[in-house]
Amino acid sequence: MLIHAIYNNNSQKLTKQTKQTKALSIKKIPFLKGEVVLLNIDSLAAGGAGVSRHKGFVVFTNFTCPGDSVLAKITNIKKNFAQAEIVSIKNPSDKRIVAKCPVFQKCGGCTWQHILYTEQLKQKKQILSSSLGKKISFKDEIIKDVIPSPKEWRYRNRIQLKIDKNFDYGFYEKKSHNIIKIKDCPIADSLLFKDLDKNIKNHTSLKKNYHNQVEVYISREKEIKYIISGNKQNKTNKPDKQNNKNKIDKKAFAQVNEWVNQILIKDILKYLKKHLLPKQTVYDLYCGHGNFSFPINKILNPYKTIGVELNLSSVQIAKKNALQNNIAGLDFIAKDVKSFLQQCKNINGPVILDPPRIGCDKAVIESLIKLKPPVILYISCNPQTLARDLEILIGDNNLYEPVLAQAYDMFPQTDHVESLIVLKLSPKDID
Ligand SMILES: C[S@@+](CC[C@H](N)C(=O)[O-])C[C@H]1O[C@@H](n2cnc3c(N)ncnc32)[C@H](O)[C@@H]1O
Known part of the structure; x- marks a missing residue:
């Protein structure tokens, strides 16, 4: 703090x-590995663990809750921090609740089911604020309260399941390849589990080699679809002609929580509208299948909307959608954002960045520093890589000013933080 x-x-x-x-x-290390110590949990860190200080030394303990007093065994000691696991809860926090899921703590998915939802939101705001605070300067008031998910449970429209040779399925245990068998998942839409036993058997038994992974998702047409990927002997995603009821699509990125996605889109439109000038183009970089590009083009009607995306299937979906619906003013380019920007002579309008968890390539940020778009909307699902990229972009001369940092709870019951940062080019750098 x-x-x-x-x-x-x-x-x-x-x-x-x-x-x-x-x-x-x-730092003096106040304990030995294996020692059991009493810890008072203050807050939660990126990655989900509870944070405490034992004689001034930071200790991270998974599955704790701010306000808990726990007896915990030290499992790992590093130079500046240690990790511990709960032995017993001495005094539970008033924010601690009973987790819904029978495999909570076993499956590698949810990390925060034991924490009151309002507290999860508070901690996500704090995680975003402290990640940014380690790398950049900003005014406190730009960090807004986290926008909750309209659905705290059953919000996921896709899940990835592992399948064993007996057609049992489930999620991998954390940091292992053991399958934790499930028949339901409380954060996933129940539709995903409809006839799942039968469908997994149908899809997998039709092939010679068993498949070890299936992605089940609800398509935009509200159909249940399956993407089956195999073990080493069978990597194809070819449609299964013998069972064309449930078509198999090639893998393309899609947001998992459509309720929060719609809120995020509305906000992107709101902030773009504030900054978009006549005759400007909007650059939707890492555009996927055009999740933001289509509404931007339709609602804001900029001079042009350019989407750039590396995944060919996503670009094909976007182009097909634009063609079938006779949409003008939209351009989708199948390219690495890095080479797109390196070949760009100038940028005439706001830029949206929505990279994967690893953030942007350094060369992407360096190109943006040269091209100086007037406004950047950076959407991130990883506060650490976001902060790293912003530190370079803003630099020592404060090239950009962060004017908004808004987290959205795209992933309730987990520690994942989705956020939108709005950055304005400093007036001294406008040509
Ligand atoms: C977090 S997703 C965002 C997609 C989209 N904005 C949406 O809301 O659905 C990141 C996207 O970046 C794409 N991607 C990853 N690396 C890329 C690169 N170097 N150049 C262009 N696109 C890339 C991925 O294929 C993925 O579609």
Whole structure:
């Protein structure tokens, strides 16, 4: 908290000095591996673990809740922090609840089912704020309260299941390839489990080699579809002609929580509208199948909307959609964003960045620094890579000013944080 306050109220120079001072201070480790210690959990960290300080030394403990007092066994010690696992809960937090799912803590999915939903939202705001605070300066008031998911449960429209040789299916246990068998998942739409036993058997038994993975999803036409991917002997995603009722699509990215996706789209339109000038183009980089490009083109009607995406299937879906619906003004380019920007002579309008978890390639940020789009809307599902990219983009000369940091709860019951950051080009850098 203290470091965060220092970051927020001072210049980036101070941020760097603070890092150096931190590196010089040698921490005394107050316990041995295997020791059981009493921990009071203050907050939650990216990755989901509870954070506590034992004699000043930071300890991360999974499946704890802010306000808990726990006895925990130290499992791992690093230079600046340790990891522990719960032995027993001495005094449970008033924000602790009973998890819904029978395989919670076994399956590698949800990390926060044991935490009251309002507390999950509060912690996500804090995770976003402290990740950004470690890398950039910003005014406190730009960080807004997290927008909740209209559905806390049953929000996922797709799941990825592992299948064993007996056609049993489930999710991988965390950090292992053991399959935790399931018949339902409380964060997934129940429709995904309809006739699942039968359909998995149909799809997999028709092939010579058993398939070890199936992605089940609800399509935009509200049909249940299956993407089957095999073990090494069978990697094809070819449609199964013997069972064409449930078609198999090639894998293309799609948002998992359509309720929150719609809120995010509305907000993107709202912030773009504020900044979009006549005759400007909107650049939707990492556009997928045009989730943002289509509504931008339809509602804001910019001079042009250009979507850039590497995945060919996604671009094909987008182009087909534009063609079938006779939509003009939309251009989809199948390209790496890095080479698209390196070949760009100038950018005439706002840029949307929605990269995968790894964030943007450094060369992407370097091109943006040269091209200086007037406004950047960065949508991120990883506050750490977001903060890393923003530190480079903003740089020592404050090329961009962050004017909004808004998290959306795209993934309730988990520690994943989706956010939108709006950045305005500094007035001194407008040509
Ligand atoms: C988080 S998704 C966002 C997709 C889209 N904006 C949406 O809302 O559905 C990231 C997208 O970036 C694409 N991608 C990943 N690396 C890329 C690259 N180097 N250049 C262009 N697209 C890339 C992925 O295929 C994926 O569709």
